[in-house]
Amino acid sequence: MSRISKTFKKLKNSGKKALIPYIMAGDPSLHDTKKLVLELEEAGADMIELGVPFTDPLADGPAIQRAHERALSQNVTLRKVLPLVEEIRKDTNIPLILMTYYNPVFKYGIEAFVKEAARAGVDGVIVPDLIPDEAGDFISIAKKHKLDTIFLLAPTSTGDRIKKVAKASAGFIYYVSITGITGATLTVDETMKSTLEKLKKATKKPVAVGFGISKPEEAKLVADLADGIIIGSAIVRLIAEGKDIKGFVKAIKEAI
Amino acid sequence: MKKILKKLPDSKGHFNGYGGRFVPETLMPALHELEKAYKNYIKDKNFIEELSMLQKTYIGRPTALYFAKRLTEHLGGAKIYLKREDLCHTGAHKINNAIAQALLAKKMDKTRIIAETGAGQHGVATATGASLVGLECEIYMGSEDIRRQALNVFRMRLLGAKVTEVNIGSRTLKDAINEALRDWTTNVRYTHYVLGTAFGPHPYPQMVRDFQSVIGKEARQQILKAEGKLPDCLIACVGGGSNSIGLFYAFLNDNIKMTGVEAGGLGIESGKHAARFAGGSLGVFQGCKSYLLQDDDGNVLGTHSVSAGLDYASVGPEHCYLRDLKKIEYTYATDDEALKAFELLSRTEGIIPALESAHAIAEAVKVAPAMSKESIIIVNLSGRGDKDVQEVARIKGIGL
Numbered sequence: 199m200s201r202i203s204k205t206f207k208k209l210k211n212s213g214k215k216a217l218i219p220y221i222m223a224g225d226p227s228l229h230d231t232k233k234l235v236l237e238l239e240e241a242g243a244d245m246i247e248l249g250v251p252f253t254d255p256l257a258d259g260p261a262i263q264r265a266h267e268r269a270l271s272q273n274v275t276l277r278k279v280l281p282l283v284e285e286i287r288k289d290t291n292i293p294l295i296l297m298t299y300y301n302p303v304f305k306y307g308i309e310a311f312v313k314e315a316a317r318a319g320v321d322g323v324i325v326p327d328l329i330p331d332e333a334g335d336f337i338s339i340a341k342k343h344k345l346d347t348i349f350l351l352a353p354t355s356t357g358d359r360i361k362k363v364a365k366a367s368a369g370f371i372y373y374v375s376i377t378g379i380t381g382a383t384l385t386v387d388e389t390m391k392s393t394l395e396k397l398k399k400a401t402k403k404p405v406a407v408g409f410g411i412s413k414p415e416e417a418k419l420v421a422d423l424a425d426g427i428i429i430g431s432a433i434v435r436l437i438a439e440g441k442d443i444k445g446f447v448k449a450i451k452e453a454i
Numbered sequence: 455m456k457k458i459l460k461k462l463p464d465s466k467g468h469f470n471g472y473g474g475r476f477v478p479e480t481l482m483p484a485l486h487e488l489e490k491a492y493k494n495y496i497k498d499k500n501f502i503e504e505l506s507m508l509q510k511t512y513i514g515r516p517t518a519l520y521f522a523k524r525l526t527e528h529l530g531g532a533k534i535y536l537k538r539e540d541l542c543h544t545g546a547h548k549i550n551n552a553i554a555q556a557l558l559a560k561k562m563d564k565t566r567i568i569a570e571t572g573a574g575q576h577g578v579a580t581a582t583g584a585s586l587v588g589l590e591c592e593i594y595m596g597s598e599d600i601r602r603q604a605l606n607v608f609r610m611r612l613l614g615a616k617v618t619e620v621n622i623g624s625r626t627l628k629d630a631i632n633e634a635l636r637d638w639t640t641n642v643r644y645t646h647y648v649l650g651t652a653f654g655p656h657p658y659p660q661m662v663r664d665f666q667s668v669i670g671k672e673a674r675q676q677i678l679k680a681e682g683k684l685p686d687c688l689i690a691c692v693g694g695g696s697n698s699i700g701l702f703y704a705f706l707n708d709n710i711k712m713t714g715v716e717a718g719g720l721g722i723e724s725g726k727h728a729a730r731f732a733g734g735s736l737g738v739f740q741g742c743k744s745y746l747l748q749d750d751d752g753n754v755l756g757t758h759s760v761s762a763g764l765d766y767a768s769v770g771p772e773h774c775y776l777r778d779l780k781k782i783e784y785t786y787a788t789d790d791e792a793l794k795a796f797e798l799l800s801r802t803e804g805i806i807p808a809l810e811s812a813h814a815i816a817e818a819v820k821v822a823p824a825m826s827k828e829s830i831i832i833v834n835l836s837g838r839g840d841k842d843v844q845e846v847a848r849i850k851g852i853g854l
């Protein structure tokens with residue numbers, strides 16, 4: 199069982215929900231990223247999502263777009279993120295998930311990427327512009343190297359898509375809370391509730407909800423409907439302002 | 455026997471490995487809905503009639519196939535014909551696609567259309583389509599392009615569109631597409647994205663090609679009527695690849711030399727260009743797998759061209775496929791060559807071409823002299839140059 203699956207199982211057995219913060223690797227520097235991961239763990243994060251900088255992050259809103267730009271200005275790319283994971287792995291066992299756009303992976307070579315990511319200690323990969331229909335090779339290679347492939351579902355997803363995404367996903371399924379990009383305003387509505395219910399009927403795999411969660415109250419509402427929550431833009435904004443993230447993450451952890 | 459080309463793309467939008475759909479999951483239902491609507495309406499008698507009526511009475515089709523006598527004499531070789539897409543309403547071929555998609559959006563009960571634009575021609579065409587059928591319209595444009603295509607920005611606003619400046623990344627066409635995709639991801643339930651070229655996720659490359667293929671269909675009939683034979687060579691500029699595939703498509707099963715001309719900018723060695731085939735490699739960008747100008751880390755490189763409409767890091771997937779088959783050859787013209795051709799056509803024929811189209815003229819200038827006087831070239835004059843006059847004056851150091 200993967201580190202991600204084990205973590206979800208353990209949390210479930212104790213009636214808890216997973217808290218998965220997102221930070222951008224290399225924002226503001228690679229050295230800071232390692233420090234931030236360890237701080238997040240201390241503050242109560244159950245897994246960490248690490249963004250890989252890309253020039254054209256089309257699923258991201260302004261806060262994370264700027265984080266991509268800041269990290270790129272430090273010359274941080276996938277090639278440097280993998281050794282960073284190896285570094286972080288020396289000090290923690292927390293599940294680490296890469297969130298990367300597809301082209302850096304494609305250019306690296308799918309097989310080479312999967313092998314090296316797994317070796318470095320990456321547990322799962324989220325590729326926001328890769329749908330299962332185009333991911334045949336990626337899924338089979340990742341399976342071979344025990345790297346979880348986490349696909350996304352959206353409020354617009356139909357029954358067919360739900361089945362397809364549920365089948366292709368390993369570790370967990372990422373439910374995008376809003377029809378939109380990262381950092382937009384969250385609304386917890388009937389669509390979310392009914393899609394999550396449909397999803398639970400279609401699969402036993404854990405479901406984490408992300409996009410737009412920025413307050414403890416929102417985190418609680420969403421966590422009650424799923425197995426975990428992902429918080430990105432709100433944390434990335436704090437990092438950009440040079441503010442403390444530990445207090446914020448603790449408050450979220452207590453709320454859920 | 456002639457080898458007839460396979461009908462592509464396949465059901466997943468692949469052109470022998472190129473193309474496909476690389477988008478956020480949120481957009482998948484919209485792409486399926488669009489594909490279904492498109493395939494349905496392209497066969498629908500009423501839709502076809504409505505569109506062809508608009509082509510005739512609104513766009514001004516068929517556009518002329520004009521024999522450029524003085525340019526031909528000046529070059530001293532092949533006879534040069536110009537397919538006059540510059541005479542389309544709004545001044546470029548972009549309207550062929552924009553009107554058809556606006557009509558389709560209306561049929562799909564969308565209330566709003568959005569588009570990206572580089573040169574501003576597609577933005578103007580989409581804004582025009584929105585006024586024509588009665589839809590809300592928002593156009594995304596990089597701040598660098600807003601500067602060099604100021605005239606078109608004002609035109610879009612006159613037409614009632616909201617023009618939104620994109621101030622991130624390289625501030626050109628690719629960033630405008632990112633922003634349009636973000637908007638679409640957010641407002642997909644009531645918005646249709648009018649992508650302006652034969653690029654992006656399936657079904658766009660196919661749909662835009664089909665809506666532009668009227669260019670080649672007309673040209674083929676017109677040249678047979680004028681000359682009693684097919685041309686020897688077709689030339690068109692390639693940004694995303696819509697005017698070129700639009701001209702070439704009707705000739706793909708004929709044995710004709712076809713040349714696509716990319717933007718060579720300041721030269722390939724300089725790194726400041728948009729010649730994806732000469733300087734790029736296979737990548738996945740903005741919805742499809744194709745040739746891409748990228749670095750070793752898979753990040754997308756900045757591009758440069760004097761013409762905003764060719765200043766783009768990737769190219770339509772069908773072009774990669776046709777290049778592999780050696781059906782189409784791809785070359786490039788530099789900024790200087792395009793600027794010279796811009797002036798040459800203005801002086802010899804009284805036609806000021808768009809800087810994009812001037813790249814195609816530049817290729818004709820290179821190849822025509824060595825061809826026999828009986829041979830025929832058709833150059834796709836994709837647009838008129840009014841929008842570029844100010845920028846060319848600036849480059850020449852002339853204050854207006």
Ligand SMILES: Cc1ncc(COP(=O)(O)O)c(C=O)c1O
Binds near residue numbers: 546547693695
């Ligand atoms: C006049 C003109 N020609 C050509 C192009 C390039 O696009 P495509 O390759 O899709 O024809 C543009 C794009 O803006 C244009 O405005």
